[in-house]
């Protein structure tokens with residue numbers, strides 16, 4: 001039986017052990033999140049002697065939050081602003097929570113604020129109802145009223161999570177509000193969660209975020225950068241880049257979560273939208289990590305950039321480039337490379353891929 005790693009101190013010598021000083025990492029609806037794989041990942045890196053760690057493609061932040069709980073000095077990085085804000089709230093932040101009065105400031109109308117209705121005007125019938133769009137317009141424009149950047153980040157985190165749970169597939173990749181209201185048999189999703197008011201979700205996520213903020217005694221930070229531009233030296237670098245499957249289809253994180261990055265940049269959102277796209281996404285940022293032709297070069301450059309650190313890479317057995325190519329690239333800079341394969345029990349949420357297995361490359 002797998003002992004819970006989040007229940008406090010794990011004393012079983014045969015299990016991955018890490019003295020947990022953190023609360024359980026919050027649940028995540030993020031595509032490719034490693035939340036459920038944390039015990040397996042940790043069991044394969046716990047023998048490595050490291051204190052400082054870079055989570056280069058941090059995504060939901062669950063790996064960073066977990067490693068913070070292990071007492072590591074964690075640097076979270078992700079190219080998405082929404083990911084960065086979540087990590088600012090739960091990884092870099094060690095003490096600031098939203099009080100009842102902060103929440104009241106966020107949810108009220110203030111006579112001193114000139115409210116725009118940009119979301120209501122721009123995203124009509126795309127992701128949320130008119131009433132829900134108006135709620136987003138109001139609460140996002142109240143965030144600057146909070147004085148602390150950590151509190152503002154917690155507020156963004158709770159809005160992002162509320163928006164994600166209300167979306168079919170938890171994504172913003174399509175104009176598909178109609179799915180919530182179509183009278184059909186559903187094999188997925190949860191209509192009552194979709195239709196629950198924003199405010200109920202928001203209050204629950206504020207409570208969850210507040211209980212996930214903790215002091216670890218180590219300095220942790222959050223960055224919002226291309227992984228190749230991250231500075232500093234780290235004992236260990238964990239890389240979990242976007243995945244291109246055997247059919248050559250890559251995961252376009254900017255395409256999935258553009259709406260959250262727009263919320264985080266409300267004042268400039270209009271200028272950044274591609275109005276030719278039906279679902280009003282942000283103008284496309286081409287990424288080499290989603291290009292079959294360019295991804296290997298990017299892997300090599302990233303491995304080379306962090307050649308002085310232990311390098312740990314999460315991967316899939318049917319990924320492009322092939323696992324052998326990744327292993328060979330790691331061997332160029334690391335003396336010892338071990339490839340761990342997880343039994344094929346794990347399936348990502350909403351994934352129909354049952355053939356590929358989860359891999360972890362460990363280069364020392």
Ligand SMILES: C[S@@+](CC[C@H](N)C(=O)[O-])C[C@H]1O[C@@H](n2cnc3c(N)ncnc32)[C@H](O)[C@@H]1O
Nearest residue numbers: 032033034057058059060078079226227240253
């Ligand atoms: C597979 S996900 C990471 C999942 C994460 N480990 C978790 O458990 O939630 C890949 C992440 O890489 C980010 N990303 C894509 N290109 C990037 C780049 N050039 N630099 C940094 N992050 C990038 C995406 O925004 C996405 O969050």
